[in-house]
Amino acid sequence: MKRFAAFVTKEFYHILRDKRTLVILIGMPTVMIMLFGFAITNELKEARVAFLDHSNDPQTLAIQEKILASPYFSLSGQISSPTGIEDIFRDGQTKLVMVFESDFGQRLEKDGQANIQLIADATDPNTASTVVNYAQAIILDYTRNIIPQQSTPLINVQSQMRYNPELNGVYYFVPGLIAILLMLVSAMMTSISIAREKETGTMEVLLASPMKPAQIILAKVVPYVLLSFLDAVLILTLGKFVFGVPILGSLGLLLGVTLLFILLALSLGILISTVSPNQQTALLLSLMGLMLPTILLSGFIFPIENMPLPLQVISNIIPARWFIIAVKSIMLKGSGFLLLWKEILIMFGFILFFIAVSVRKFKIRLE
Amino acid sequence: MRVILFLIRKEFLQIFRNKSILPLILVMPVIQLFILSYAADFEIRNVRVFWMDDDQSTSSRMLLQKIQASDYFQLVDQSFSPKAADLALEQRKTDLVFHIPQEFEHNLFREGHADIQLTADAIDGTKAGLGTYYANLLIQDFSRDWLAKYGSNIHIQAASMPSIVPTYSFWYNQHLNYKTFMVPGILVMLVTMIGAFISAMNIVREKELGTIEQLNVTPIRKYQFIAGKLIPLWILGLFIFTVGLVVAKLAFHVPIIGSLFLIYGFTAIYLVMILGLGMLISTFTNTQQQAMFISWFFLVIFILMSGLFTPIENMPPWAQNLTLINPIRYFIEVIRLVMLKGAVFQDVSLQFVVIGLYAIIINGLAIWNYRKTV
Secondary structure, eight states: OHHHHHHHHHHHHHHHHOHHHHHHHHHHHHHHHHIIIIIOOOOOOOEEEEEEESSOOHHHHHHHHHHHHSTTEEEEEEESSTHHHHHHHHTSOEEEEEEEOTTHHHHHHHTSEEEEEEEEETTSHHHHHHHHHHHHHHHHHHHHHHOTTOOOOSEEEEEEEESOTTOOHHHHHHHHHHHHHHIIIIIIIHHHHHHHHHHHTHHHHHHHSSSOHHHHHHHHHHHHHHHHHHHHHHHHHHHHHHHOOOOOSOHHHHHHHHHHHHHHHHHHHHHHHHHOSSHHHHHHHHIIIIIHHHHHHSSSSSOGGGSOHHHHHHHTTOHHHHHHHHHHIIIIIOOOHHHHHHHHHHHHHHHHHHHHHHHHHOOSSOO | OHHHHHHHHHHHHHHHHOTTHHHHHHHHHHHHHHHHHHHOOOOOOOEEEEEEESSOOHHHHHHHHHHHHOSSEEEEEEOSOHHHHHHHHHTTSOSEEEEEOTTHHHHHHHHSOEEEEEEEEOSSHHHHHHHHHHHHHHHHHHHHHHHHHHGGGTTOOOOOOOEEEEEEEEESOTTOOHHHHHHHHHHHHHHHHHHHHHHHHHHHHHHHHTHHHHHHHSSOOHHHHHHHHHHHHHHHHHHHHHHHHHHHHHHHOOOOOSOHHHHHHHHHHHHHHHHHHHHHHHHHOSSHHHHHHHHHHHHHHHHHTTTSSSOGGGSOHHHHHHHTTOHHHHHHHHHHHHHHHOOOHHHHHHHHHHHHHHHHHHHHHHHHHOOSOO
């Protein structure tokens, strides 16, 4: 035990000596949650709109004013001819051009119908459809106002946004962020640190010591467990106190699941390090095989239901997927163990599998 | 010049000799491009609906048929019990609960209006927002149908009132294909990540293994050493970019409207910049672990703030200003403008100037900071 403690101390020295990495280990969760909380959003704000007005009468001016008064749009410019549309789209700043037909007001009063053409820059399809939807809603609103006798709608829809009434994006990102950082710190850092001992030849020295191989590996991962856990707690604290992300379920269960995922990531890191001969391979393997799939296929940013079937199937073997489901349910829905036993069991299964494979692959002797 | 050629040869030998790195560099980007392009999809389809109908009338069934016929919705379950609906929400079996109260049809005929309650699982805010928006459209549609069928029985006049008819058209991407938008951006991300990582790791590796000392005692000059490191990686980067471009064109049918020459010109300068960035990181760090970690940290922030996944215009002003110093932002702008809109050099000259300046400054710093002593 004393020997083991000495080994753990040695690993701690390795980590603590490297101030740059340490600063990033603490700084990264903070910066990421701030970015996701404040800057990264799909909500439309101040999309730039240009007008091509062939009539310039009170009605079209009123609609323009109404559009610009909304928080979603800001003025890009007035165009005088259809050829100008292409030019104004060119630099990518303008998202929407509204074309009013000539004699707009007259037609509206005489024929009871007038036309507006909405031309959207659809290089970004989602922004384009949102912009068109909002513009249509504002136009509809304008029509309602000029017709006072408009009756109440036939069906009154009451919507309730369960679990996240303000549709706050940060609620959605916090669990995913924890998963990514744990993967980074636990899996990637461990795999590289073990591969490093191999590459620089110090592994040989360690293996020749009276320590058992399992103890050597175990001593390597202990400091990373602590660091990862610290990071997870940091994100939860920031999420709760800066962004008000609730923790409805039991804190104990939440931390337990987090610890389980840390162990999972560590066993994955060990597996990677046993199959890669040097740091570069370990790095590329964890980057391409771990980080990107975790970011993309776990449901962190992109909903799994939107993916084509083969990817949905693949997402089942992404460990972070199960962790993210569990954390979301505990934090935002207050679910208990009974609803989550399946996810927890799957994570256990992953750990056993990774450890079993690593033990088989681990070579005590160097070639 | 001869010295540089020898160094380049050495680097290529080292890259091709390493059997585990080569497939990762060449095959992974293609696989990633495929997976990413299919996964990075924000379109909302198949909103899973739970149907709770306390009315069980002809009208409510008419609405149910509309939901079943719609492409946006997928009926997963129905029940009378509010408990079952809550459980389905909690277990993520459904995204949206439609609750039709009792007397729904009765109220429609009697009062001329009725209520429907929608409950959405709003953990994913975007999906919940769009889901309820689609539901509202569907209900409006239903109202129109209902009025057409039974409108004569009640005292609502569906008289023709003045109306404004908005028609819309989507330029540059008529079918709103999300992949057309994402694939060029993802290509930028892959080139950036591979470029920065490989160059950062490459030099630090020599440091860590001690072989850099051997290089330092040779009469090779600083600039020769750096050119010898950068040129092979630059060729590799252009090669990866080409592979990605071919995949984008053949597999995803992403249009390349603008000039290919312009795209390659920009990529060439950009690669010099990003490889220089990797090198700059390597001069500051001592181990590969450090180098990898620091580059990862900056790249993730750069990628998130580049407008790749979420539009820059949606960010608050301070964050928008911050993105002005983000080199990836400019590449993504250029590749989208040129490939999808056919922008010409005048449209993207600003981006060229910025990236050119970046390349000079970063590489200058890297050369200045590289010490031939240990």
